Amino acid sequence: MSRPVRLGLFLVAGSGLAAMLVIGFTGLPDFGSAHELVGSVVNLTEPTLRHATDVVTALNFDIRAFDTLGEEFILFASVAGVALLLRHMRDEPEQEGTTPGIEDHRFAGASDGLKLTSLVLIPLLLAFGAYLVFHGQLTPGGGFQGGVVLAAGPIAILLAGRYLSMKRVAPKRVLEGADSLGAAAYALIGLGGLIFAGVYLKDPLPLGASGHLLSSGMMPLNSIAVGLEVTGAFLLTWTEFLDQSMIGPPSSSGGTEGP
């Protein structure tokens, strides 16, 4: 296809798209004036009926708790897929700590400043991650965000030192366990609702005082389950990818420098 023909095609398609966008955007309500009924209902009911002060978490773990269950298992399945594919590609048995040359793999290019910053960051990341997970129903955050922040803690160990140190803190078996346990825990919490309240994922626990750490029934438990799964899932994915690039097949001559 020649350049003028392609340009002509683009102009036709582009002007069509632009026209559709203009028509669509002019039909929108004015900025800040849209107050949807669903939003108002959620804002009214969640703090009073569920004692949750962060309505977004309440939405995730209460109103659409079943959707969250589906998302949990989407994450679980995709991480399992990544692990299966990358392990198959490496074509070698998984033997923790016995890979030859693994001791050498470090960020040789890491400056002292980066190492120090990473070391200072480790406790801060862990504390902030735990805060986000445990205060899911109270303040912005929740299991997913807290889980990723928690997973960044061991990554700071990698930046501060050696890949092996990170793998010692977070070995694959533990990560697999956390990933599976978190996913299973969320499903089992739902089952608890079926047993004690008669409906899957219905809240059988006392709601507590609004604003307290232990309030909003099952929401803190759900948040912890999601946090556990997300921490395991992200770290496992990163470990599989880093195994590929930090260790790689034995024939690799490089691998001692940072990316």
Added chain:
Amino acid sequence: MTALQIIALVLVALGGAAVVLTPEPLRQTMVLGIYGVSLTLLFFVFQAPDVALSEIVVTGIGLPLIVLAALRKIRQQEQRNGDEEEERTGEP
């Protein structure tokens, strides 16, 4: 609309264009991280702190690590292919 919201919208527009216009993947990863921060700012000034947190953990930590590891792997592979070529033909 407040001034902060306008600034955030402009930053996101510029950042998105910058990510697309960056040709080199390694540099693009860095630009993407900065773009993520501007998106985080956008969500924050539009009063969606939960989404802002998700955004910053995904574009700040989650995505770059995977992309960087993949880029390093590709570079290793290219290096090894180059070495093999050298051995076969006997010239660099």
